[in-house]
Amino acid sequence: MTIQFKLHNIVKRYQEREVLNIDRLEIANGKIYTILGPNGSGKTTLLRILALLLINDQGNLEVLGEKVNWSKSQLLRLRRQMSMVTQTSYMFQGSVNYNVAYGLRKRKIPEREIKRRLQEVLEMLGMTAYQEADARTLSGGERQKTAIARALVVKPQVLFLDEPTSNIDMASAAEIEKHILKINKSWGTTIIMVTHNLFQARRLADELIFLHEGHIIEKGSMEEVFNQPGDERTAAFLRGETVF
Amino acid sequence: METILQGIKEGIYLILQMDAEVVQVTLLSLQVSLSALVLSALIGIPAGAASALKKFPGKRLLLNIVYTLMGLPPVLAGLLVYLLLTYRGPLGRYELLFTPAAMIIAQVLLATPIIWGLTARAVMTLEQNVYDTAVTLGASRRQASFTLVREARNGIIAALTTAFGRVIAEVGAVMLVGGNIRWATRVLTTSIVLETRTGNFSTALALGMILLTISFLVNLIIIMLEKRTFRYDNTIQIT
Numbered sequence: 001m002t003i004q005f006k007l008h009n010i011v012k013r014y015q016e017r018e019v020l021n022i023d024r025l026e027i028a029n030g031k032i033y034t035i036l037g038p039n040g041s042g043k044t045t046l047l048r049i050l051a052l053l054l055i056n057d058q059g060n061l062e063v064l065g066e067k068v069n070w071s072k073s074q075l076l077r078l079r080r081q082m083s084m085v086t087q088t089s090y091m092f093q094g095s096v097n098y099n100v101a102y103g104l105r106k107r108k109i110p111e112r113e114i115k116r117r118l119q120e121v122l123e124m125l126g127m128t129a130y131q132e133a134d135a136r137t138l139s140g141g142e143r144q145k146t147a148i149a150r151a152l153v154v155k156p157q158v159l160f161l162d163e164p165t166s167n168i169d170m171a172s173a174a175e176i177e178k179h180i181l182k183i184n185k186s187w188g189t190t191i192i193m194v195t196h197n198l199f200q201a202r203r204l205a206d207e208l209i210f211l212h213e214g215h216i217i218e219k220g221s222m223e224e225v226f227n228q229p230g231d232e233r234t235a236a237f238l239r240g241e242t243v244f
Numbered sequence: 245m246e247t248i249l250q251g252i253k254e255g256i257y258l259i260l261q262m263d264a265e266v267v268q269v270t271l272l273s274l275q276v277s278l279s280a281l282v283l284s285a286l287i288g289i290p291a292g293a294a295s296a297l298k299k300f301p302g303k304r305l306l307l308n309i310v311y312t313l314m315g316l317p318p319v320l321a322g323l324l325v326y327l328l329l330t331y332r333g334p335l336g337r338y339e340l341l342f343t344p345a346a347m348i349i350a351q352v353l354l355a356t357p358i359i360w361g362l363t364a365r366a367v368m369t370l371e372q373n374v375y376d377t378a379v380t381l382g383a384s385r386r387q388a389s390f391t392l393v394r395e396a397r398n399g400i401i402a403a404l405t406t407a408f409g410r411v412i413a414e415v416g417a418v419m420l421v422g423g424n425i426r427w428a429t430r431v432l433t434t435s436i437v438l439e440t441r442t443g444n445f446s447t448a449l450a451l452g453m454i455l456l457t458i459s460f461l462v463n464l465i466i467i468m469l470e471k472r473t474f475r476y477d478n479t480i481q482i483t
Contacts, residue, residue, distance in 0.1 A: 053376055076384050084380035090373045093395060103381035154382055 004029050004064055004158060004190055005050055011058035012045055012214075020045045020214045022059075029157070032184050032191040034201040034222075036237070037211035043194045044162060046211065050192060051084055051160045064157065080107065084160040087167055089147035091135035096127065096146050099135045103154040121153045125179060141172030148176060152183060159183070161193040165200065177204060198238065202226065210234050251449025258450045259457075265427075270454055273431040276344050277412040278462070280351030284407055288356045289400060292363025293393050307364060313357035318350075322420030325350040329421065342423040347431070350417035355407035362406065366399020367392055401470055405463050412459055432458075 005027035012020040020042040027033060027050075035043045048054040052063065052075055061068040063078050083103065092099050097118060104114045122128045125145050130138065135146055144164060151159060161180070165173035181204060183189050195201055201208060201222070208225045210218040210233075218225060218234040229235040258266055295306060327333050329341040329349075340346045374395050378388035393400065415433035422429035424438060432455045439448035 051380060053380070072385065076382075079379055080382040082380070083382070084376075086373065086376075088373075090371070090377045092377075092391070093397075102378075103383075106378075106381065106383045106387050150381060160380070 001028050001030070002065075003027065003062075006062035007049075007059065008061075009059035010049065010056045010061060012042075012049065012054065013057050018214060020049070020056075022046070022214075022216055025209070025216060025219070027190070027192065029190050030184070030188045031206040032180070032193065032204050033207045033209060034205035035192070035194045035209045035211060036196075036198070036201055038237075040213075041211040042214040043211055045214075047160055047162055047192065047194050051082060052079055080154070081156060082158040082160065083151035083154055083156040084162070085144070085147045085151050085164045087163040089143055091138070091143060091146065094135060095132050096122075096130045096135050096138070096149075097132065099146055100150045100153055102150055107154070117153050121149045124152075125149050141168045141175075144168055144172065144176060148179060155187070156189060158190045158192065161191060161195075163194055163196060166196060173200075180204060198240075210237070247445045248449060251446040252453065254446040255450030255453035258447075259454060266451070266454070268427065269430050269432055269435050269451075270458065272344065272429075273412065273433070273455070274458060274462075276347045276418070276431060277351060277408065279348045280355055280411050281404065281408050283348070283352050284355035284359050285404060287352075288359025288403070288407075289363050289393065291356075292360040292400075292403075293367050293389060293396075295360070296364040296367035297389055297392065307361070310357050310361045310364070314361050316354060316357065317416065318354060318414040319416035319420065321353040322350050322417030325353060325417070325421045341421060342425060342429060344422070344429060346421040347418045347429060350421045351411040351414070354414060354417060355411050358407040358410060359400075359403045362403030363393075363396070363400050366396035366403070369399070370396055397470075401466060405466055408462060408466075409459060412455065412462075 003026050005025070007022050007025040009024075010020065010022040011018060019040075035046060037043050045054065049056050049061065050063070052068065052070075055070055064081055066074065066078065068074070068078070092102060100118055100121065101114050104117060109117075118131075119128070122131060125148065127142070127145055127149060130142060130146075135143070138146060144167075148164070164180075165176050168176075177200065180191060180193075184191050191204075193204065205222045208218070208220065208222055209216055210225070210231070212233055218229060218231045220230075225234065226238060229238055295303065295310070325346060326341065328335045329338070329346050330336055331339075331341070340349070370392055374392060375388055378391040379385075383391060413433065415437055418424075418429070418431055419434050419437065422431070422434065424430050424434040430438075432451050436448045436451045436455070439445070439451065
C-alpha cells in the first residue's frame with residue numbers, strides 16, 4: 001500500500017473566510033474514500049485541491065509521491081494520472097465518441113488505440129448504442145455514464161467523483177455505483193468521492209472522511225465510523241439528525 | 245417605386261449579362277473583404293481568447309477600448325490608414341495608398357475589434373467547469389484553451405459573420421484609401437456611390453442587389469462549413 005495524497009496543514013481561504021483547514025490527511029491507493037459533511041463544510045474545496053484544480057493558501061501537499069509545486073509541467077504530469085466526474089458534467093459540443101475520446105486525443109494516443117479503448121469502455125458501460133449521438137441530447141443518466149466513460153478511458157490511478165449520482169434517478173445511480181465498485185476492484189483505481197448520500201457512502205466506501213466547517217472531525221474505515229463514531233456530530237449525522 | 249422595380253430588373257439583367265466591369269468590381273469586393281476577414285480572424289480570435297482567459301493589469305480597460313473600436317466609423321479608419329500610407333506618412337515608402345492592399349488594411353482595422361471583442365465575450369460566457377472538465381481529462385493549459393475556443397465557436401461564428409457584413413458593406417474607408425479608381429480599386433459600395441451621384445439609380449440598385457447576394461452566399465458558406473464540421477446544431481426547441 002502506498003500513500004497517494006499527503007496533506008499537512010492545508011488551509012484555503014476565500015477572501016477572509018477560511019473554508020478549509022486540514023491538519024493532516026493521508027490517502028492510500030486502491031481504496032474508495034467518501035467525503036461526507038453538510039453544505040459548506042469544504043468537501044468540494046478539498047476535492048478540488050486534491051485534483052489540483054485549486055491552489056491551497058498554506059501547507060504542504062504531496063500527490064502521487066511528488067511535492068506539489070504547481071509548475072505547469074508537474075501539473076500536467078500529475079493531472080494525467082487522475083480524472084474527475086462532477087455532479088452536472090459538462091458535455092463538449094459533439095458526439096458521445098468525441099467526448100469519450102477527448103482525454104486520449106489530448107494525450108496524443110494513436111487513433112487505432114483510441115478506437116479500441118473507446119469500444120472497450122463504451123461496451124463496459126452499455127453505451128455503444130449512443131456512440132454517434134449528440135452528447136447534449138442525452139438524458140441525465142446517460143450523460144453521467146458518458147462522463148464516467150471519458151474519465152475511465154484514460155485509465156486513471158485516481159478517480160474523483162463529486163456527487164456523481166445526485167442528479168439522476170435511482171436505477172441509473174445504482175448502475176453507476178456498480179461500475180464504480182467494479183473499476184475499483186478490477187483496476188485498483190483509487191476513488192475519492194464527495195456525496196450527500198449516507199446510504200451510498202455505506203454501499204461504496206472503504207474509508208470515510210467527515211468534514212465540518214472546513215475541519216476533519218472524523219475519519220476511519222466505514223465499519224469503524226458507522227459502528228462507533230468518535231465525534232458526537234458524526235454520530236448525530238449518522239442517526240439522521242440534522243445537527244449541522 | 246418605379247425606380248426600385250427598374251433597378252431590380254436591371255440588376256437581374258446585369259447579373260445574367262456578366263458584364264466584365266461588374267464582374268471585376270464584384271470579385272475585387274470579395275477579394276478585399278475576404279482577405280480582410282481572414283487577417284482579422286487570425287488576429288482577433290487569438291487576441292480575443294487570450295484577453296478573455298488571461299489575467300493582466302488593464303484587462304478591463306483593454307476590453308473597453310476594443311468594444312469601443314467595434315463602432316469605429318469607417319471614414320475614421322480610412323483616414324488613419326490614409327495618414328499612415330500617404331507619401332509623407334510613416335509607411336509612405338511602400339506606396340500602398342490607392343491599392344487594394346490599402347483597402348484591406350483599412351478593413352482589417354474595422355473587422356479586428358469586432359472579432360476580438362465578440363470572441364472575448366463568447367469565451368467569457370463559458371463557465372469554469374468547461375475548463376475544469378478539459379484539464380481533469382488531461383488537457384494541457386494550451387489544449388484546454390483551444391477547447392474553450394471550440395466550445396465558444398457559436399459566438400465566434402457570429403463574430404465572423406458580423407465582421408464580414410461590416411467590411412463588405414462599408415464605403416467610407418475603401419473610398420478614402422482606395423480612391424474608387426476604375427479597374428483598380430473600385431468595389432461594389434464605391435460604385436454604388438458613384439452611380440447614385442451620377443443619377444444612375446437603377447444601376448446603383450442593381451449593384452446593391454449583387455452586394456446583398458454575395459453577402460448572402462458568403463454567410464451561407466460559413467454556416468454550411470460549420471454544419472459540415474460539427475454536424476450537431478444547437479437550435480433551441482421552442483414548443
